[in-house]
Amino acid sequence: SDDFLVTETLADQESLRSIVDRQINVDLASPRDRQIAFFLADHLDAAGYLSASIDDAVQRLGETVGKVETVLAAIQRFEPSGIFARDLKECLRLQLIEKRWFDDVMARVMDHLALVADANLDRLAKACDISIDQAIHAVKKIRSLNPKPAQGFEVDVIESVTPDVILSNRSDGGWVIRLNADNLPRVLVNQTYRAQ
DSSP: OHHHHHHHHHHHOOBHHHHHHHHHHHHOOOHHHHHHHHHHHTTBOTTSOBOSOHHHHHHHHTOOHHHHHHHHHHHTTSSSTTTTOSSHHHHHHHHHHHTTOOOHHHHHHHTTHHHHHHTOHHHHHHHHTOOHHHHHHHHHHHHTSOSOTTTTSBOOOOOOOOOSEEEEEOTTSOEEEEEOGGGSOOOOOOHHHHHO
8 A cells, every 4th residue: 555655665764864874984994083974973964064163073072173174075975965065065066076067167156156046147157257058057067966965864863861870979089879860750649648
């Protein structure tokens, strides 16, 4: 029946995060590179863009800017094409490079994305010093790209974790261990039965 096919399709759909994690584990040999990549993957938004800055990663991981940028460049080659981009221009550029469509003409066109969006071919051709035919060809290619590379993938929802046990330092150097009351089940007692 149709219901079975829909259920089967949903069950077989793989999340974007599991696809990214698999690529990190296969393509990055260094454990440190994988750690940086997993941190960056934790900061992918629903469209597939990187929501953390390089500086965030540097501060949180204690790495150099160069190291984080090297890992970012490696994971920006992952599928789906355009993932881990920091903005629309970078997302489209990554896809153009992957398709081997990025050349000098396309680089000039990418500097005028507002004109591409408006489909103002005369102004685009003039601004980029290219022919109308080149402008048409470039706009068609850009419009064939996906500005939201994570679109169509199941997005994992990160659930917050609450601890079952809380450890605290005592003044004498020991530890106090207590159960987290927020995780314990709530029990309601009928006051009449309690009185009996």
